[in-house]
Amino acid sequence: MSSDPWGRVDETGTVYVRTADGEQVVGSWQAGSPEEALAYFERKYEGLVVEIGLLEKRVKTTDLSAKDAQTAVDHLREQVDAHHAVGDLDALRARLDKLVALVETRREERKAQRAKQSDEARGAKEALVAEAEELARSDQWRAAGERLRSLVDTWKGLPRLDRKSDDELWHRFSHARSAFSKRRKQHFAQLDAQREEARRTKERLVSEAEALSNSTDWGPTAARYRDLMSEWKAAGRAQREHEDDLWNRFRGAQDVFFAARSSVFAERDAEQTENLKLKEELVTEAEKLVPVTDLKAARAAFRSVNERWEAIGHVPRDARPKVEGRMHAVERALQEAEEAEWRRTNPEARARAEGLTGQLQAAVDKLRSQIEQARSQGNDAKADKLARELEGRQALLDQALKGLHEFGG
Template identity: 90%
Template sequence: MSSDPWGRVDETGTVYVRTADGEQVVGSWQAGSPEEALAYFERKYEGLVVEIGLLEKRVQTTDLSAKDAQAAIGHLREQVDAHHAVGDLESLRSRLDKLVETVEARREERKVQRAKQSDEARHSKEALVVEAEELAQSDQWRAAGERLRALVDTWKGLPRLDRKSDDELWHRFSHARSAFSKRRKAHFAQLDAQREDARKTKEKLVAEAEALSASADWGPTAARYRELMADWKAAGRAQREHEDDLWNRFRGAQDVFFAARSSVFAERDAEQSENLKLKEELAEEAEKLLPITDLKSSRAAFRSINERWEAIGHVPRDARSRVEGRMHSVERAIQEAEEAEWRRTNPEARARAEGLTGQLQAAVDKLRGQIEQARSQGNNAKAEKLERELEGRQALLDQALKGLQEFGG
């Protein structure tokens, strides 16, 4: 018979382990000496010690779930309770009991942490909703639109709440974004409608100007042309693709009339020469507004100059195109500044430009990855083909990025 502090082997080869409840049969050993039997079952005990130690470490240092931890503890407890090892089994049970307590404590900690995170997420989402609802009433179309897009990205990064709360907050958030989009769309639709109304009004003014161009009733017709010009300015700008053509026709009709009048009143050349001198001075004054840096003040200054210009009267026919061209160049610069300001504040055009740029950037990045893969695989022919395609996509991307700069982005 052989024994140690935790077990023994009797003369029949039966192996026992000592426990607080007395000796328990571990198993039977017939394959060798009693010492080998004890050594075998002691190794089984050491194996359990190692497994329990590893589980303790996992519970302390990883995010092992409570459910998985409890299952592992139960599996080890079954092995310990089966008494198929020789060693201090009570100490193993004690460690497993403490491990159960640790798992339960960590379960409670995680529960508290999840509750805290959920509460923080709720407050964050409620704050996003409040801000979105405030932005929904904003007339700062570009800034508010960009901020709303940033709020969406922030929302996506927050944890989900319970389904009912999350859905309610998202409904308010989404409704605010939709309300802003509808107001913005209506605003720009109104601008488009105003430009269409201006086009129709100017079409009528052009038709009347062209009908008057052959009139010999110099005084009343000239007065009517001045009224038409005032109506033209009051009508606002038409769409860009129509404005220049309408202006050329309108101004051309006036030119025909005033040219005819000038030929009849040749004796007024002296007066017109003086007019030319005054208009050249006004043209010089207008040209000092260039380049346009302050659109509002430049527009007001040009309006004042133009009113004095219109009050002067006509100039000699051979000088008219030159001096009026100088004024029109300044007027065109102001119009272009207005167009640039409108484009800069048009969020829909910016969104389209950003979308195109993003798509092209993704295509360029994908091609670069494919080229690198082809090179690494030794497929130089494929890599060269892809590089030629990359050059074309890169050129399109550069062009799109250049266009995006017009929006200040």
């Protein structure tokens, strides 16, 4: 008979293993010595030890599912409970029990993680729906349309929720996009209709202007042309492909009439020459308003100049484009100054400029502190590298401060 701490072989060749519940029969061995029998079943025990160790590692370090892990544990437990190995089987059962507890813990952790991910996805999708519903009421057709397309891409990147919740949120999201598209389509359809109406109106005005171009009834015809111009301005813009052509015909018809009137009233040339001189003086006066330093005063001064300009009358036809162009240049400068003033006083733009300046100032201060610390530690290489980075950040800060100064801050 042969034995070791965990098993023995009796005189009949029966192999036993010792457990907490007493000895259990492992098997019968008739092919060799008792020592060989124990060694064989001890190797089977070592095999179980290795398999359990591998499973423990997989559970701890891989994404092995709880179901597959439990199946593997049950398979190993069957082998341990079959008592076909010699060794500390109770220790193996204890390890398997701990493994079951670990699998259950991992199951709960993954369940909690999935619940958290689901909550985060729900929150993200609800935020997308809220923004889409807000955008659906926007009249910023291009910006809102681009943002809605971006929201769709973001939605596609989020995980699905339970079917009912996901379908409900998607329905709201899709409805918001459809509502925006419908409003945008209606807006541009209405705009197209308005431009088509403007085209028809301007074609009528052009036809009348061309019919009047050969009139010699100078006073009433000139008055009618002024009325036609007022109607033209009130009609709004036609489609881009028609507007310039219609305007060229309309203006051309007026030019034909006024050129003929000018030739008939040649004696008025002297008056028009004097008018040109007066308008040039007014243009010179107006040009002194540029660059604009005091918008309110410049606007009032230009209004005064313009009123006197309108009261002067016609100038020689060949001189008109140049003098009017100079006047229009001053008017454009005033408009640009008004736009700049609006941008300067725009609180949203100012807030963005202040926020950027604050971030850059903090970055510059941090870099300076890091440079001082590096110098004090004798790390000149690091200090030099940080100094080069500081130059770039300082340049950005100077640019941001300059922009903020334009806001009056």
